[in-house]
Amino acid sequence: MAFRTHEEEGALDTMSLDEYLVENKEATFMFCAKGDHLKDSGILRGDLLIVDRSKEPKVHDIVVAVSNGSFILDYMYALSGREAVVEAVVTAVIRKY
DSSP: OOOOOHHHHOOOOOOOHHHHHOSOGGGEEEEEOOSSTTGGGTOOTTOEEEEETTSOOOTTOEEEEEETTEEEEEEGGGGTTSOOEEEEEEEEEEOOO
16 A cells, blocks of 8 residues: 555645744743653653743643742642742643654
């Protein structure tokens, strides 16, 4: 069985990952997940996180925050009662197999 070529399939629409994943280019960065703390949420060690500093965090958002001089990754609601400054909201996860 052979795969059909682009010509056989007809014209395909294309898009870049930037077009698909980035809403605000000037405020968007990538971080690499270092632990497995959020594995139940689908974020694994080594995943690339697309984060947006211009987004206003909501209670159930996963955020990047600074606590005691270190970056942390957690749900917004989990930061309640902790001394942490939210830096960005996670908007996408990229995993390479």
